[in-house]
Amino acid sequence: MKKFFLILAFILFFAVSVNAQMRVVTVKSGTSVFYYPELITAVYNAPEGSDIYIGGGVYEFTCNINKELHFYGVGCYPDSTIATGSTITIGNPRFIEGSDNSTISGINFTGHELRIIPVNGGNINNISITRCRIKRLSLETGVTNFKVSESIIDWIWDYWSSKVVFGCIIEKNIFINGYKALQGLDNAIIDHNIFLGYQPNGNLGGMFQSVTNSIFTNNIITSNVPRTELFSAGYGGNFNIIFKNNFVVIESFDPNYDFAEGQSNVSIDNQFYNDKTPADIFVKFENPDFDFGNDYHLKEPYNALTFSTDGTEIGIYGTQFPYKDGAVPVIPHYTTSEIGGELINGQLHINVTVEAQTK
Structure with a gap:
């Protein structure tokens, strides 16, 4: 059952991402899947340890992250996001105390800076960022590993x-x-x-x-x-x-x-x-x-x-x-898509190419 929910989340996430006029943020927590039109709303409502899948498009991302979350965008290279568009964020997100062990992948951060900053004199441990585009990555006292x-x-x-x-x-x-x-x-x-x-x-x-x-x-x-x-x-x-x-x-x-x-x-x-x-x-x-x-x-x-x-x-x-x-990104990713404009014998022609890089 868990595998079914995971596959369903991927299918819906990337199917919506193919349509550049729609934005969707998918939150997966255990076997539960939730959908949000805005990234900040998804962050606030996501349970601790959730996976957050962010489709192509531009998302406001000025908020504090104070829990473990795992962010997956569709990528930032233009030639590998033709079908979906890049995952682009604006604003200045801050990972603060409580965000230990969070991961971030496949996002183009266009805001002034991405901050990993303890705000209460504590520590932040084991944050990992891969395959992103970042202007300024700001760290502060208490960031380790x-x-x-x-x-x-x-x-x-x-x-x-x-x-x-x-x-x-x-x-x-x-x-x-x-x-x-x-x-x-x-x-x-x-x-x-x-x-x-x-x-x-x-x-x-x-x-x-x-x-x-x-x-x-x-x-x-x-x-x-x-x-x-x-x-x-x-x-x-x-x-x-x-x-x-x-x-x-x-x-x-x-x-x-x-x-x-x-x-x-x-x-x-x-x-x-x-x-x-x-x-x-x-x-x-x-x-x-x-x-x-x-x-x-x-x-x-x-x-x-x-x-x-x-x-x-x-x-x-x-x-x-x-x-x-x-x-x-390491998750399945649409690189090309062809969606028919009309039904033929009750069927809609869809042809997509999916790629993932695991290492």
Whole structure:
């Protein structure tokens, strides 16, 4: 019976999503399924631990989330959401105390920021974000064991620059901003990401600020501004950084001066190219800002670089489970649809293609 309700929820959720003129938010709690036209209403009414499936469309999302919830959008890449439209939210949602173990996938957050912020001096543990588009991801004191992967992010920062966001895993993301792409992290693992280092105003400030006791491995780091500093002394500096097996492509970059300011930072087995630009290493790179039309695979001979710590390709297409182009959510997802306009012999012609990426 439980399996039947789950299948029914998926069918109704995605069937409605195919019709771009209709919006629906489906809440599944155990064997119970509820439908709402607005995301905020669904959040307020969803029982603890519910799955919330958000169809294509634009949804207001300014509210506090104070319970464990699991959000599934239909995706943010335009070429993988042709049939449904992207799941887009406006506003600034806040995950606060009580939202431990929540997960978020397949949403384009177009508001100013997505906040994970304890408001009463408590803690928030084990929040996970995958395959989303986020402008600014704001964290604060008390956030621990946070993970973000396979997402497109302008920057991550600790809201008060106090270096107390503890134990983050940041893996296989594309970061856009070149100034303070990461800020205020302690005991973080930053692995197999691409940092585009885009600085529209030519700001030479540090790409990473107030990062301590953390490990950077297997990342591709670029910038449109020559001699961009990697680690800045701003906001207390960066200390005890292990910078290992990264691929740095920044014009005129000098590892002796532009690598790190701080104490006890170690550079091991990195490759620095100061005579190349991002356009030289990526298959297609026509816009220095993030662009869905760019192709962030490495050109030859750089795609043969296997000096990473795990023996796979440097950047987002490494690891045992590489970044998935299109970032299709893990739940079944309509990629194409053809719905007849009239009944023929009492039947309506429907032809759909469904795709899911489980890893």
